Amino acid sequence: MSRLLIIGPPGSGKGTQAGHLARHFKVPAVSTGDIFRSNVRRKTDLGNQAARYLDDGHFVPDHLTNALVKDRLLESDAMKGFLLDGYPRTAPQALELDSMLADHGHVLDAVIELTAPDAELEERMQRRALEQGRTDDTIDVFRRRLDLYRRQTHEVVSVYAGRGILVSVNGIGDPGGITAAAIAAVEQFLAAPRPPS
Secondary structure (H helix, E strand, O other): OOEEEEEOOOOOOHHHHHHHHHHHHOOOEEEHHHHHHHHHHOOOHHHHHHHHHHHOOOOOOHHHHHHHHHHHHOOHHHOOOEEEEOOOOOHHHHHHHHHHHHOOOOOOOEEEEEEOOHHHHHHHHHHHHHHHOOOOOOHHHHHHHHHHHHHHHHHHHHHHHHHOOEEEEEOOOOHHHHHHHHHHHHHHHHHOOOOOO
């Protein structure tokens, strides 16, 4: 089983592709959004702390996010493999994930990066706003989220590219075609011989 991570800018289709890829590779999709909501709903200690930030529209701080993800990765279904979506978002979180995995003798097998030009991402966001009536999908909010991605999360992409485990997938086109391309790229990458670490 594989330990995978999917990353990409807002509007790149990460959530959709994460579900398809997790099913194909027979691992649970582990989304930070789901983790937050589950802990808040169950009123866990960490969930109560996270709720204070979420209710005010703020990012949950690293120390809390790290603790929530660590708890989730220790659950039995994720011990043999997972597909992470939404974490790590920053270079310090990437180091924390390394530490979590190393505690159990594991490493990330591959990082899937979905790519798409900004114009395509904006068009998708506007379409989603119309279809779903989402009030947070305004151009200004989207551009702020994209800027935050460029400033913070792109650093994470650089970390994984430097390690030689980044698999870039073109996120433009039919969702089914993107899924097929991502599966083929990841399977080819996982089958290739690895240099000794």
